[in-house]
Structures are given as structure tokens and as C-alpha cells.
Amino acid sequence: MTRTTLPAPGPLVRARAYLGRAAAIGVAMARFAKLGRKDGVDNGVRAFRALGREIGGALRGRGGDRDCTLCGWSGERFGPIYYVDSYREDTLCYACGSTDRVRLLPLFCRDTLAPFFGEKRRRVLDIGPLSNSRRFFPDDVDYVSFDLYAPHAMVRGDLVAAPFADATFDLWVCFHVLDLIEDDDRAMRELYRILAPGGVGLLDNAMNWNAPTEEYGRARPEEAMHRRRYGHDLPDRLRKIGFEVEIVDVERTFDEATRARYGIHPRKFLVCKKPSAGAA
Numbered sequence: 001m002t003r004t005t006l007p008a009p010g011p012l013v014r015a016r017a018y019l020g021r022a023a024a025i026g027v028a029m030a031r032f033a034k035l036g037r038k039d040g041v042d043n044g045v046r047a048f049r050a051l052g053r054e055i056g057g058a059l060r061g062r063g064g065d066r067d068c069t070l071c072g073w074s075g076e077r078f079g080p081i082y083y084v085d086s087y088r089e090d091t092l093c094y095a096c097g098s099t100d101r102v103r104l105l106p107l108f109c110r111d112t113l114a115p116f117f118g119e120k121r122r123r124v125l126d127i128g129p130l131s132n133s134r135r136f137f138p139d140d141v142d143y144v145s146f147d148l149y150a151p152h153a154m155v156r157g158d159l160v161a162a163p164f165a166d167a168t169f170d171l172w173v174c175f176h177v178l179d180l181i182e183d184d185d186r187a188m189r190e191l192y193r194i195l196a197p198g199g200v201g202l203l204d205n206a207m208n209w210n211a212p213t214e215e216y217g218r219a220r221p222e223e224a225m226h227r228r229r230y231g232h233d234l235p236d237r238l239r240k241i242g243f244e245v246e247i248v249d250v251e252r253t254f255d256e257a258t259r260a261r262y263g264i265h266p267r268k269f270l271v272c273k274k275p276s277a278g279a280a
């Protein structure tokens with residue numbers, strides 16, 4: 001395993017993280033109250049209680065069996081993540097704000113994809129990067145981060161007209177970006193174009209695997225500005241563009257102990273391969 005052990009955040013970093021979390025919960029509650037969503041406000045109260053338990057445990061010096069793959073935080077449980085009508089415990093890293101879908105990426109890239117990265121030096125495009133997402137990938141890659149707005153992105157631009165030549169990258173990561181883009185078909189074609197033959201794309205969105213894609217017709221503020229909820233037709237849409245699509249089930253990919261330790265919940269994401277040149 002190539003993952004390096006990260007130093008755990010010190011007490012000051014922890015205190016600042018917990019304060020920041022409390023402020024974020026307060027802001028979200030105010031927003032939900034303004035939207036008239038009592039369910040959202042109630043979820044905020046539950047989140048405050050979970051934060052209180054976490055701080056209490058930390059003050060008593062109680063260790064934990066949860067570890068963040070990104071920042072080295074450890075504790076009893078990850079924090080909850082919630083929207084107006086959903087609440088999921090043990091998901092959000094109090095220190096770096098990563099969620100389970102983000103924490104699984106370093107595991108997947110550094111372990112599951114170790115042979116891919118071991119073959120040669122890879123060119124990686126990180127679309128919609130977090131400030132610390134360089135850590136997803138092995139050290140010896142050529143890394144480019146790309147976003148429409150994020151100040152920490154190395155290249156700023158729009159995915160529907162990606163400012164990269166054809167076949168520039170061996171791997172891209174596109175987590176929770178497509179559902180924000182109006183012309184997602186064009187974005188998918190760009191994702192195909194900029195990937196080298198034999199290259200791999202890791203794609204994730206909020207999914208409802210039991211229904212076809214639901215188009216909202218607008219960006220929904222109450223759903224983090226998502227324009228749609230993708231459904232079971234997404235893999236076939238990508239196949240039509242030319243990708244070979246594999247659905248990765250994290251419950252099969254990571255054992256139970258690993259999932260518990262890193263707070264990874266059951267989910268599926270897509271591995272989109274561009275066929276090698278000359279492949280039938």
C-alpha cells in the first residue's frame with residue numbers, strides 16, 4: 001500500500017474545525033428556516049447534537065476508530081451530512097469537510113488502481129477539485145486541477161468547452177460536477193475527447209438507481225444547485241459516447257473493516273474507460 005500516514009491534526013486545528021462546523025450548521029439551519037423547511041431545521045438540531053458528542057469525546061481524550069484518508073483526522077465517528085429531507089450519520093470529516101465519496105477516492109486510486117499508476121507516469125485531471133484533493137493520487141503523476149470557479153484550481157474553465165487538446169489525460173476524476181451542468185451531453189463528449197485511448201475516468205453523481213434520470217429544468221438551490229438526479233440510464237448514455245462503463249460497488253471493492261474505518265457508505269460509482277487505439 002502506497003498511502004502515507006498523515007499526521008493527526010493538533011488541538012487548535014480540531015477546535016477551529018469544530019467551530020467552523022458549528023457555524024456551517026447554523027448557516028444551513030437559517031437557510032432552511034427561510035425556505036420554510038422545518039425538516040431541514042430539525043436535521044440541523046440533530047447535527048448540533050452529534051457535534052456536541054464528538055467534542056465531548058475529544059475533550060475527554062477518547063480515541064476513535066474512524067480515520068480520514070485525506071487529512072489524518074481521527075475520532076469516534078464522522079459527522080452527519082444532511083439536506084432538507086435526508087440525514088446520514090458518520091459521513092463528514094470534521095477537520096477537512098470530506099465526505100465518504102471523497103475519502104474513497106484515495107483508497108481507490110492508490111490501492112485499486114495501483115497497477116494502472118504503476119505502469120507509467122500518468123497525466124491526471126481533477127475536475128471540481130477540493131483544496132486537498134492532490135492527495136487522492138500517487139505522488140508521481142502529472143496533476144492538473146480544473147474548475148469553473150474554484151480559486152485553488154490550476155486551470156479555470158468550463159467543462160462543456162474544456163481547454164485541453166484531445167487525449168491529454170490518462171485519468172480524470174469528475175465527482176458531482178455533471179449534475180451542475182446544463183448541457184451535460186456536451187460535457188460527457190468533452191470528457192471522452194480529452195481522455196487518451198486506454199485511459200480511465202472516475203465518475204460519480206447523486207444517483208437514483210431505481211429510476212431514469214430526472215431533469216429538473218433548473219438548478220435547485222435546495223439540492224446544492226443540481227439540475228437533475230441521474231438514474232439507471234446514465235451508463236448507457238456514456239456507452240453511446242464511446243466509453244466502456246463499469247459500475248463499481250464499494251461494498252464489493254472494500255472490505256467491511258476498511259469501510260467502517262474510513263466512513264465509507266454503500267454506493268456505486270462509474271469507471272469510464274476509453275477503448276485503446278486499435279481495440280475492436
Ligand SMILES: [Zn+2]
Pocket residue numbers: 068069070071072073093094095096097098
Ligand atoms: Zn479529513
